[in-house]
Ligand SMILES: [Fe+2]
């Protein structure tokens with residue numbers, strides 16, 4: 001028996017579909033190179049882990065944890081990210097495509113604008129590479145919270161549902177925005193897929209991760 | 217003892233009264249801070265001088281935008297820290313420390329980085345000599361073997377960060393260490409040579425092919441600057 005290997009999920013839209021918010025060049029490199037590298041390295045680490053587990057080699061299994069966390073996290077984060085973006089000007093990019101989530105956001109943050117302001121401030125406060133997520137906490141009455149994570153740490157805690165995420169690695173915006181990351185976080189809202197966010201918000205935690213099973 | 221305490225508290229309340237009532241005083245304090253402000257150092261070479269290893273566009277953005285932002289943000293945090301210090305506001309001081317660490321580290325790291333780079337023909341890429349060269353041979357066998365290990369360390373950074381050749385101030389021995397984000401080389405270790413592994417350091421030229429950047433950067437490493445730091 002061999003461990004499962006993951007493959008790069010297809011984007012549900014063309015590389016240029018997010019323009020002008022995110023350029024086609026960024027999307028192509030980000031998807032076909034960066035995401036692919038996380039998957040390649042995850043598969044390698046899982047293969048080594050599989051052998052180490054078979055050999056009862058505990059030190060090697062522990063030694064592999066950072067690589068699995070990093071590359072597995074990279075695969076999870078990017079898979080979720082592609083699906084929580086939508087073509088520029090599509091109906092999914094309208095806040096009204098998320099009626100129940102929208103209500104919860106208004107209840108928690110006052111209104112759409114002040115939510116986006118807080119989310120952007122969190123994104124811009126990240127020191128180094130990382131992600132910003134809107135998270136639903138199933139075990140705490142379904143409350144919402146803005147969470148930032150470092151490097152490729154994924155949102156996988158018990159009861160944590162990643163509703164949508166924004167990649168704040170420099171590779172996500174640098175070719176287009178250079179050091180102007182404030183403009184990137186301003187424009188990202190033009191392509192947030194609120195329909196996907198609504199689905200993840202309403203569904204159980206495992207549904208948010210269903211895209212990963214599909215890429216096995 | 218009690219007299220001293222009294223004197224101190226009198227002085228403090230006088231200071232508070234002055235800063236809240238007299239805006240001229242606040243202005244003067246601002247001037248005093250300005251004298252100690254961090255400033256963006258000039259590069260000792262042109263933006264295009266490190267080509268083809270590092271493009272002029274990268275160097276300009278990196279120095280004039282990224283480094284400048286660390287300098288400005290550090291000064292802002294430092295000013296707030298001085299205010300909190302004056303108010304003896306410990307929670308505010310603690311909250312400011314990550315900003316001091318990040319932006320102060322960004323300023324320190326980039327300043328050292330510009331220094332330990334040089335154009336080809338002005339020392340860039342010329343191998344180290346003397347004690348540092350000996351230490352590298354003793355620890356790594358050869359300069360090439362050292363570079364290989366250093367590049368492996370650079371490639372292994374998960375996220376943004378730096379790799380440094382450092383010297384242990386306790387033992388004098390050298391080693392390769394990686395640091396996350398803008399964490400600076402301080403404390404037990406002395407920075408000898410640093411390479412920026414943030415994506416902004418290479419992305420416009422190398423995109424996802426960072427191994428090519430790590431290979432090329434040795435053509436513009438200023439080992440003379442590294443030797444000066446080595447003790
Ligand atoms: Fe990314």
Ligand SMILES: [Fe+2]
Nearest residue numbers: 282412414417
């Ligand atoms: Fe940098």
